[in-house]
Amino acid sequence: MKYIFHLGRIPSLSVAELQKMLRKLEVKYSVKFISKEMLTLDIEREINFKDLIKQLGGTKKISQVIDVHSNLEEVFQNILFLLDKLTGKKNIGYSFYFTEQHDNKEMRKIFDEIRKRFIDIKKFEAGKSSVRLIFPDNETLELNSASIYKNKLTIRGIELNIIMSNKKILLSKTVAVQDVESYSERDYGRPKRDSRIGMIPPKLAQIMINLASIEKGKTIFDPFCGIGTILQEALLNDYRVVGSDANDKQIDNTKENLHWLSEKYDLTYPEYKIFQSDVGNISRKISPNSIDAIVTESTLGPVYKKLPNLKEMKKNFSELEKIYLKFFQAAKLVLRKKANLVVTLPAYKIKECQYMFAPFIDKLEKIGYSVNCPLDEGLITKHTRITSRNSIIYDRLDQKVAREVIIFQNK
Ligand SMILES: C[S@@+](CC[C@H](N)C(=O)[O-])C[C@H]1O[C@@H](n2cnc3c(N)ncnc32)[C@H](O)[C@@H]1O
Structure with a gap:
């Protein structure tokens, strides 16, 4: 299973801490990707991530990779499929990341497109169930940890992470968040x-x-x-x-x-x-x-x-x-x-x-x-x-x- 550790302000410290912790828990892993904001690991066994994150000062949240897509169309088809599985009132939050430096204008355009698609989902779901959307910050493009925690998105709702790299789009689901x-x-x-x-x-x-x-x-x-x-x-x-x-x-x-x-x-x-x-x-x-x-x-x-x-x-x-x-x-x-x-x-x-x-x-x-x-x-x-x-x-x-x-x- 692939998991993304969303790193704190000083990535080297976050990764050093995580490495020591995983060694102590005797968890084997292979490193898939490291950026300033994320460390993706392929982890050989299930861990209690909610428990783990309480013990980490340098990890903001942990998300589980759901799939890799080649365009937004596919991503949103997958999101609709995931939302179908949620029951009761649906609290949906999302964050948006680029793994490489991008032109600001282009980034904003995709961000707006994603926002529009989430609003369409809300309209689409309106007849079936009640949906509450929690939008990310307009500047950082991500939901802050306090908001994910307060809205209990990892317990009663869902937070989706849309992560764009040059060629593909990764979709992940937040499984644990730091109680800031x-x-x-x-x-x-x-x-x-x-x-x-x-x-x-x-x-x-x-x-x-x-x-x-x-x-x-x-x-x-x-x-x-x-x-x-x-x-x-x-x-x-x-x-x-x-x-x-x-x-x-x-x-x-x-x-x-x-x-x-x-x-x-x-x-x-x-x-x-x-x-x-x-x-x-x-x-x-x-x-x-x-x-x-x-x-x-x-x-x-x-x-x-x-x-x-x-x-x-x-x-x-x-x-x-x-x-x-x-x-x-x-x-x-x-x-x-x-x-x-x-x-x-x-x-x-x-x-x-x-x-x-x-x-x-x-x-x-x-x-x-x-x-x-x-x-x-x-x-x-x-x-x-x-x-x-x-x-x-x-x-x-x-x-x-x-x-x-x-x-x-x-x-
Ligand atoms: C930066 S503070 C420690 C802050 C602490 N880690 C915290 O966050 O609460 C440094 C402390 O070192 C103590 N200190 C300075 N010289 C000392 C010495 N020679 N022996 C013992 N304590 C000393 C000071 O009284 C001060 O409380």
Whole structure:
């Protein structure tokens, strides 16, 4: 069966996360197609996709390929056939994609044609049953995840994806969609937030947890826990957690946020250990070799509106280097052998796709770690790039300081 994973904003991270997850589930697959927006896999067995998508921060939705057609006529014949099988009130949504760059005018023309055909279907079905059409956004041409989720299209209706490539048209049906509102609630709805410390987005926290590749029930430690975002996502994904931070106030914030989380969600491991400590002293409160993975984001340094000069970048990196050397040495004492340590480091965006990286990675490796490549060779393409030092960049257009996601392994 072929399935399409509709990727989040940073395709390399989405694919890396998915690869780790499928390996853990022991699912065999072959890669059919990768673009900036989609990864198509031929999967050898059924998976519970609704369950899977809850565990993925980097996949927006999953759809099942129904057929490949050579023209729109065929596509809509197939759609009519599919709709006939739906019973009761029919909620129908659709999204439209081009896999290659296309002339905007031509794209718009086909988009309008598709819209017209869906309206015709609604008229055609009107005599037989009640049909509600949910139209995609006029700019992005796709239905957003919130709308698919809210309208329960994967449960009581249908969302169809019409995917045009140069020669053929692929029709797929959405089988699972990310619950974006839940992420947003965990980000904005929790009792404590602190924009000054640079909060990691919950989706990225979940991706990093998955990159650590450990079994459910194992222990994840965040020694710079801040307001507890990584710990919160780890708890929701059925891990045990330990957290520490040098700042007392952040410890209170983490405790309050985790308490809120445990009231709101049914957690498999509702107990957690949170304590105040400088990162250099963590081994005083954690037993040797008891941690299965460290997932963390220390400070990324000052937030800049424009790119800082070289001297400033060097100064920030040198401050961070001190913290990181101390951290990696202390982590050696508590982390199990071969366990992963997933971190983000600041990367200054010099130009499009050109970054100034933290210069101290080799010093961290010398302490007794190696950097693990996040993606298998067959999954590295022009759309899913990794850096020359085997890391992945997470950035936003408007930000001068990007995050560099790196997987270290304790040797
Ligand atoms: C960017 S924040 C972490 C944010 C957190 N990952 C989150 O999203 O909630 C960095 C944290 O590192 C802590 N920190 C900085 N230096 C530290 C040190 N030497 N030891 C322990 N914690 C430290 C700060 O107090 C701050 O809370």
